[in-house]
Each structure stands twice: as structure tokens, then as C-alpha cells.
Amino acid sequence: MFTFLVGIDTDEQRARTQAETIASMPLESDNVEVVLVHAFSENREGGTVEQVKSVRVAQSRLEEAGIEVRPEGYGGDAARAILNVADNHNADQIVVAGRKRSPTGKVLFGSVTQSVILDAERPVLVCSGDE
Structure with a gap:
């Protein structure tokens, strides 16, 4: 079984x-599993990962392709959640989506994608966030 760990934000x-x-x-879709991870920065109302529209969008498309999908939600730092869940599932590859930011924006606000790339101990696939 090949396991992808996919970090999903709200986009x-x-x-x-x-x-x-x-x-x-x-x-071979019957040999692939995808774990969709969404990190909640704040979840005061007790929402579930299945309520996040971007997670539902990804899950629907993957299931259409016959791929087994498991959504999981975590609180706290998104990069740390992605890396921890990848370790827990012994993921074969991490998949993240980049977004365009200015160099100043990266310094001030950090980058989940950048943190995952630098700290991952497994291959990371970065998809373009653009259509």
C-alpha cells in the first residue's frame, strides 16, 4: 500500500x-491510500475535519478516482501536524500546495510548505496552487 499524506488548508x-x-x-488505485490532514488553528465550536469544504473537495475527487481516503483533523501548527501524521502513518510521500508570497511575507508569516520541505524525512511533492 502506497500512502500519501496530503496537507489541506482552507483553500x-x-x-x-x-x-x-x-x-x-x-x-493502481486499489494500492493507494490518501490521508487528508487539516490543522485547525482555532476550533472553538468543535467542528470536524469533514465540515471543512476544501477537505470535502479533495476527498470527493480522490474517491471519484477510486482511491481510499481518510480525513484527519488536528489542532495547532499546520507544518508540525503534517509531519507528525506522516510519521504516524509511515507515509510514502507528503503532498502540499504552495502559494505565491513575497519574500517579506515569507519572513513575517512563515510558510507551512517551506517548513514541511525543510523538516520532512520523506519525499515532498509541492503542487502549484494555481489552476
């Missing part, structure tokens, strides 16, 4: 791009 287009990238790979 539906990035989630769609990530799912489409995996679905378009020449894989």
Missing part, C-alpha cells in the same frame, strides 16, 4: 489541485 482550489495531481498519477 478549495489548492485542495482540488492536490487531489487532481494524485488522481492523475499512473497508480
Whole structure:
């Protein structure tokens, strides 16, 4: 079984791009599992990962391709959640979506994608966030 760990934020287009990238790979869908991870920065109302529209978008596209999907939600730092869940599932590859930021924006606000790339101990696929 080949396991992808996909970090999903709230952007539906990035989630769609990530799912489409995996679905378009020449894989045997019955030998692939995708774990969709969404990190809640704040979840005061007790929402579930299934309520996040971008997660539903990615899950729907992957299931259309016949791929087994498991959504998981975590609180706290998104990069740390992605890396921890990848370790817990012994993921074969991490899939994230980048977004355009100015160099100043990266310094001030950090970058989940950058942190995952630098700290991952497994391959990381970065999909374009654009259509």
C-alpha cells in the first residue's frame, strides 16, 4: 500500500489541485491510500475535519478516482501536524500546495510548505496552487 499524506488548508482550489495531481498519477488505485490532514488553528465550536469544504473537495475527487481516503483533523501548527501524521502513518510521500508570497511575507508569516520541505524525512511533492 502506497500512502500519501496530503496537507489541506482552507483553500478549495489548492485542495482540488492536490487531489487532481494524485488522481492523475499512473497508480493502481486499489494500492493507494490518501490521508487528508487539516490543522485547525482555532476550533472553538468543535467542528470536524469533514465540515471543512476544501477537505470535502479533495476527498470527493480522490474517491471519484477510486482511491481510499481518510480525513484527519488536528489542532495547532499546520507544518508540525503534517509531519507528525506522516510519521504516524509511515507515509510514502507528503503532498502540499504552495502559494505565491513575497519574500517579506515569507519572513513575517512563515510558510507551512517551506517548513514541511525543510523538516520532512520523506519525499515532498509541492503542487502549484494555481489552476
